Amino acid sequence: MSALSSVKSLRLLRFPTRLRVRRPWRLAAEASALLIAAVVAFPLYWMVLSAFKPAGEIESTEARPWTLTPSLDSFRRVFGQQEFGRYFVNSLLVAVTVVIVSALIAFLAATAVTRFRFRFRTTLLIMFLIAQMVPIEALTIPLFFLMRDFGQLNTLGSLILPHIAFSLPFAIWMLRGFVKAVPEALEEAAYIDGASRARFLWQILFPLVFPGLVATSVFSFISTWNDFLFAKSFIISDTSQSTLPMALLVFYNPDKPDWGGVMAASTVMTIPVLVFFVLVQRRLVSGLGGAVKD
């Protein structure tokens, strides 16, 4: 409770961080902020715009920043050619499995390293930190042989398993702060009330840490959703097991790319991540700020 009140008083003391800036300067700052926002958003705008442009307008040297005749041709081409729908489902399946499984495993591990003191605890934490630095692309080679030996090549499992492993170290690090923030008194109280350890873990700690799990899952979702190296290397003959990035690259022929198709496929691939971001951005920003308030 004392923590809570001290936080409150700190807040009352605090000024809005914004300095009193003289008017013309603030207007200049705001104008440049809007301009920069426009520049930053431009590539995404152009992607969506080009996806809706009819073929004639994309392949024109005019490059107009609008279109008067939007068409769904590019999207039809994307969904018609190949088994795009299937790739989409595959990608989603892989990403969702990785997010859920790694969140659960990371939750248990983060609980272990924050709620217990035991030998090798610090060593373990440093190992988790070092594990984050491993360039996963470099491991494509041994993982390829590993997946081959396990008969996992050409299956979604060959994408799911490595991504769980790669997202865990970071997830554990990030979750640590969230688990730590849950007062220990709560744990004591739960045990005094006769709760078992499992009951405390799943019915008390888990819901409290859930926002942190969501923030963490953004990163595992993105890295899994983005992956095209594993998809390219492990899914070699059975294209029905392929994922979205591979489908996108089909349209991208370096010599003569089908820009309409590439932009439409890119749009389809970007939207789920954007949706996910908007849904969890609140948790994300607070997770980054390290402030656990719930």
Add this chain to the structure above:
Amino acid sequence: MKRMTEGVTEGASPVAPPLPAASPPGGVTASPGRVAGGPGPGGAAPGRKSRRGRAGWAPWIYLAPALVVIGGLLVYPVYQLGLISFLEYTQAQVSGGEPTTFQGFGNYATLFGDEQFWQVLLATVVFAAACVVATLAVGCALAVLLTRVRALPRLALMLAALGAWATPAITGSTVWLFLFDPDFGPVNRMLGLGDHSWTYGRYSAFALVLLEVVWCSFPFVMVTVYAGIRAVPGEVLEAAALDGASQWRIWRSVLAPMLRPILVVVTIQSVIWDFKVFTQIYVMTNGGGIAGQNLVLNVYAYQKAFASSQYSLGSAIGVVMLLILLAVTLVYLRLLRRQGEEL
């Protein structure tokens, strides 16, 4: 949209005292519980004792799934990577046609004797450094800008940045390529460059990839640093301003030192990410550029292994990368230790 505003401003608003407590990716920073002086497990020493007694096997049971997965799919492959780098391993060995033979440091000797390797290593270091500097400069500048503007422009910039952040590397790469396409891209039209090809020249290709990398990685820096600045008490800035400090001076002498822990984290994180850039180079320069002029270590290792089936050389490059990143990690740990961070 409404939720977004609230989230961005409120979420970033600090509960924590002066020294911002952020735990961004890979971040090891003060935990909120501890900083707030709350009864967090990391904070109070007395509570620790009682738990030490009943810890026993429990933590290891909780850790078991994580250790199994990481051990099997991360540690073991790293070990194998090292092993392969000491063997002769080409297509013949993969198909079982020839037995694997131990090469000792032979692969490394080949690698270090190859002029291209040094060229690629240099390009990787310079490119990563340029990306880190540009990302940090843009991210910090925009974070400061965010604190200077009212809600609407702030929301606009936040939204745009979140959009760039959320864009998958592969779609970001194709979109930027299209923007700079010599025939149909809008950028050449706007700048009146005719059909100038950006991917033809070595430096312009690297510059293009750098722009994309900065575009998709500055939002992380911006959001984190912004959250950090919001955690700095207003009085401090107010006092500096009253003393007649310029904006630049305030940043250099007041904000930057206070934000040091956060800056260390975002810098190291950026170094690691940018050193490992793969997708952007692979897609935008079509696998490493004309005659491999735009190769970086990661792509180089992949090309060696999978394009020319020299798995052992590819692994050796991977090991070199691993060692460089390990060195960066150790520096990171030292910096954390110096800040008196408890793990």
